[in-house]
Amino acid sequence: MRRALLAATATVALLLAGCSGGSSTEGPGNAAGQTIHFGDQAGQQQALLEASGVLAGAPYQVEFAQFPAAAPLLEALRSEAVDIGVAGDSPTLNALGASDDISVVAATRTPSAGGLSILLPPGSPIRSVADLRGRKVSPTTQGSIGHYLLLQALKEAGVPADQVQISFLQPVDAAAAFKTGAIDAWSTWDPYTAVAQQDSGATILRDNAGLSPGLSFLDANNDALDDADKRAAMTDFVARYNRALDWARANPQQFTDIYAKLTQRPPQVASVIAARAQRQAVPLTPDTVGELQTVADNLRSSGVLRTDVQVAPRVRELSSP
The missing domain is CATH 3.40.190.10 (Periplasmic binding protein-like II)
Known part of the structure; x- marks a missing residue:
């Protein structure tokens, strides 16, 4: 094995x-x-x-x-x-x-932020973490640093986690869902963050500054x-x-x-x-x-x-x- x-x-x-x-x-x-x-x-x-x-x-x-x-x-x-x-x-x-x-x-x-971030696709109407209420978000895999970031960002914004549709996906599947609009936001980390920014024009809604060590x-x-x-x-x-x-x-x-x-x-x-x-x-x-x-x-x-x-x-x- x-x-x-x-x-x-x-x-x-x-x-x-x-x-x-x-x-x-x-x-x-x-x-x-x-x-x-x-x-x-x-x-x-x-x-x-x-x-x-x-x-x-x-x-x-x-x-x-x-x-x-x-x-x-x-x-x-x-x-x-x-x-x-x-x-x-x-x-x-x-x-x-x-x-x-x-x-x-x-x-x-x-020390730098940005590699771990909640990403939005180009043209997204979402302007703040509070706008994720009712939206479908993938924090990539369950228990990941992306999951922790999403939970902490929602807590900071006063949004209960059960008011967001959380979809756990492996990085490749999450990237595909992000590109096709199957999810509204993606909480992930480098290299996936950098690839999404360069290939898809993704923008950062919230990075990990002040939310994770x-x-x-x-x-x-x-x-x-x-x-x-x-x-x-x-x-x-x-x-x-x-x-x-x-x-x-x-x-x-x-x-x-x-x-x-x-x-x-x-x-x-x-x-x-x-x-x-x-x-x-x-x-x-x-x-x-x-x-x-x-x-x-x-x-x-x-x-x-x-x-x-x-x-x-x-x-x-x-x-x-």
């Missing part, structure tokens, strides 16, 4: 191996010879890591499996088809609420974390991943060019995505964990989370000594 899931979801695989080049590991484990299966979304992290070159000389291999959204990625993480993967705050919390098999191991923050996370399977050698490899990987984020902020044009080439997206789309993806690593301090806990509490109060999720006990930070 593990092989079948990887074969079905992996669109690209990057195998990097070489002599140890001063890797930093945590604990008694030995990273050499390990293989990390990394869950990515729409090729964005692979493009970042390949463009930056930070994995050169790693004493382990990295295989990337691509997913259209966080929900199937996290399901693969739960089933051990991947060891570690990237997801936003809401899907991470939904996964934590559904399983004891996953922990949060690292965090990043996006802009945090993304690396989540890992607990069995992989409990394996000392695998954990050592993932600790080194996280350190390299953070260096890749630093490289992307310092070299935006190079990142844009390589991202466009690897993902085969138009340069205009790649440029918008790269500009809005200037993330940086943040430690999993009590303040950061508290921000994620606030999202959890909001999701619980809105009924998206069916159980209370206490974030702090689910954090197993991977950081260099």
